[in-house]
Amino acid sequence: MKQIQWYPGHMAKTKRQLKEKMKQIDVVLELVDARAPFSSMNPIIPEISQTTQRVVVMNKADLADQQHLDQWQIFFAKQGIPSIFVNAQHQKTTQKLYTLIDTVTEDIRHKAQERGINDPIIRIMIVGIPNVGKSTIINQLAGKKKLKIGDKPGVTRQTQFITVKKGLEVMDTPGILWPKFDDEAIALKLALIGAIKDSILPIDNVVIYGLNYLIEHKPEKLKTHYDIELSDDIVEVLDNIGRARGCIMRGNEIDYDRVYSLFLHDFRHLKFGPLCLDEVTEHETV
Ligand code: G4P
DSSP, rough: OOOOOOOHHHHHHHHHHHHGGGEEEEEEEEEEETHHHHHTTOTTHHHTTTTSSSEEEEOOOGGHHHHHHHHHHHHHHHHTOOEEETTTSSSSHHHHHHHHHHHHHHHHHHHHHHOOOOOOEEEEEEETTSSHHHHHHHHHHTTTHHHHTTTTTTOOOOOEEEEEEEEEEEESOEEOOOOOOOOHHHHHHHTTTTTOOOHHHHHHHHHHHHHHHHHHOOHHHHHHHHHHOOOSSHHHHHHHHHHHHTTTTTGOOOOOHHHHHHHHHHTTTTTSSOSSOOGGOOOOOO
């Protein structure tokens, strides 16, 4: 995973640059992870997109549960923010995005026509924290066209736009924003879904957070996946997983590091089914 160190000066500079670039943009596609649509948002988007149409794209929908996605879509709509859930790896995502962009830019195109411009060019920009699928979406939208730009050696890497279809251009580099670090629960959720590197937080805390989540929301899945009994004592649950999966060291001790890696792998690979760590009911606005 790409790892970026964020410093206050770096964040201020990114914000300034994005604000500046936003002047050229009609629609900002704010990518979030569908397994944590609130936690994976960056707080500056509302501010930098004040005069730009904002659309929330909940990506990795294949890993999230449908019921939560529906609830989040209603939540965003109530705040006047159009949203969509997609799997960036699927080709049909492109068409879904085109349709939404067409809908949200109707007004812009109408106004342009009134000024005598029949085929205005709509420019979009993709922003989001690392690992939410920005590059995958850009590649999906741009297809082979992106290669034309990347193939030119020595060209100063200024912002460039790729025409993805008639009248629609996408900025070739995404706006990479920092994740929210200040709230511990948010950081734990981001670590659990792999949106921030495992080494940032103590791995045992991340695993225990995930286990407690499953014990509360999906106890049966947890029990049957490992064929274990649950307990109020989380260490006992870790021990049970360790024994069930043979994560044992010399002296018959549980190898917790192996249990942690195993659990995180299973959590991120749908072994407990699609899920969403953010509850709509816990939030009023974004
Ligand atoms: P970024 O630019 O926002 O940092 O994210 P990027 O597109 O690099 O995607 C991060 C990881 O998420 C990649 O996996 C990518 O394949 C995966 N991904 C993107 N969109 C989706 C999606 O809709 N569903 C699922 N399940 N995964 C998605 P990786 O393991 O880092 O790379 P790779 O092994 O796929 O090359």
